[in-house]
Amino acid sequence: MQFDGQRALEIVRRLTVEVGCRFAGTDNERRAAEILRDEIAAHGYADARLDPFPIDLYExxxxxxxxEGLGEVPCEGLLGSEDAPDGVSGPLVYVEGGEECHLGEHCRGAILLVNAELGRKIEAIRRWQPAGVVVLETTPHLNPRRHNIGHEARRRFGTLPAVRVRHDVTERLVGFRGRSARLSLRSTYRESQAYNVMAELPGTTHPDEIVVVCGHMDSTYDGPGTLDNAAGTAVVWELARVFRQLGSRRTLRFIAFSGEEQGLRGSIHYAKRLRKEDKEAKKDKNFVATGGKTELDRHRLVVNIDVQGALIASNGAWITGPKDLGAAVRLLAAESGPFFTVHEACYSSDNAPLSDAGVPAVSFGRGGPNNFYGHTDGDVFELCSAEGLEISGRFIQEYIRRYIASPAMLPFPREIPDEHAEHVKNYFKERFMLRLDEGVED
Known part of the structure; x- marks a missing residue:
């Protein structure tokens, strides 16, 4: 039984052509989740299910x-921006990357031109009460992206009217600084529901040892998200088909997470549930004294699959955990190919919330020139190939078979080196302004 690139490509087609954009919380995302649930159930996973979680939906x-003097400039509103249906006006002021050294009284009441993502910079920017912000696209030849003003930044610091413009008009706009500009924006916000999709292959001899094999199935607001990450989800789902036939000594839990593009919402929801149950169970001193294990304790490893499907590409593996995780990648690559570059780092995807909870992770990615189109309307089905999917898929299949599904004893200890753990904590602190160990409520 071998990983089949054509089968995986058909899953990619259904997600990107049949469904299209799968922004978490939308009807399209729900439709994609149902397709994936039904697909994996058809391969004998009777427990295939949707796992709902709440999500803020901005549209x-x-x-x-x-x-003034330039006329109307094509733009895209940023998700999570402040609504300004009647418009705001002010002079254009260029503040480079929006760092505090570029801000001051000259920003008050102005339309600021910023050549960087807003993120937590919005705190310092709002302090000077500008009328609005124009984010300048820094990548040539791409349509402007509607990146979120992140949930945590919006809740902590507030927001303001913001749009994004193409790179090819940025210098013209900066050349018109001091001129009057008007920005209007109509957006909606509602509390919605998104869905992780999961199914489980029980282990034959070690069912209490759980290995999560996952990838995110959602896309950004802007496009169909083919390489990132319908292709990664397709690899996960084809691996589920393969191991349903091959079997596994330990439990393989296959998960298509959602909300990754909105700040790892689905995997944070999943990890928080495990942490909450773990915390409650361990309040019972008898449970601890008798060696009881929670579901979180039973999670031994995460195999995360993100950004796949390109034919012209190179392979990488990112390790958060014992060095042997990376050594196994190098050994298998040296034996059979393809070549992998191994990084000891926290990969920025759905592996991170579980690693923050103490579960080691290996993340597989395949990067090439077509990754340039990630998070844009250019990440289309035509960029993906069956051969590209098969290159990664067969390697990951053998990695799982050899080191996870077949051994009498899992060769990787459930431990994360201190420097890796610190990297994960800093990742959430700097990127999301979160500490996942502070409380367990959603």
Missing amino acids: VADERLEV
Whole structure:
């Protein structure tokens, strides 16, 4: 039984052509989740199910930017921006990357031009009460991306009207600084529901040892998210088909997470549930004294699969955990190919919340020139190939078979070196302004 690239490619087609954009919390995302549930159930996973979780859903209905002497400038509203249906006006002021050294009284009441993502910079920017912000796209030849003003930044610091413009108009806009501009934006916000999809292959001899094999099935607001990450999800789902036939000594839990593109919402929800149950169970001193194990304790490893499917590409593996995880990748690559570059780092995806809870992880990615289109409307089905999927898929299949599914004893200890753990904590602190160990409520 071998990983079949054509089968995986058909899953990619269904997610990206049949469904299209799968922004978490939308009807399309729910439709994609149901397709994946039914697909894996058809391979004998009777427990295939949707795992719902709450999510904030921002959608932009209309946006407009007009500049004196330049006229209307095409733009895209940023998700999570403050609504400004009647428009705001002010002079254009260029503040480079929005660092505090570029801010001051000259920003008050102005439309700021910023050549960087807002993120936590929005705190310092809002302090000077600008009328609005225009984010300048820094990558040439791409349509402007509607990146979120992150959930945590919005809740902690507030927001303001913000749009994004293409790179090819940025220098013209900066050349018009000091001129009057008007920005209008109509957006909606509602509490919605998104869905992780999961199914489990019980272990034959070690069912209490759980290995999560996962990838995210959602896309950004802007496009179909083919390489990132319909292709990674397809690899996970084809591996589920293969191991249903091959079997595994320990339990393999296959998960298509959602909300990754909105800040790892689905995997944070999953990890928080495990942490909450773990915390409650361990309040019972008898449970601890008798060596009881919670579901979190039973999680031994995460295999995360993100950004796949390109034919012209190179392979990488990112390790958060014992060095043997990376050594096994190098050994298998040296024996049979393809070549992998191994990094000891916290990969920025759904592996991270479980690693923050103490579960080691290996993340597989395949990067090439077509990754340039990630998070844009250019990440289309035509970029993906059956051969590209098969290159990674067969390697990961053998990695799982050799080191996870077949051994009498899992060769990787459930431990994360201190420097890796610190890297994960800093990742959540700097990128998301979160500490996942502070409380367990959603």
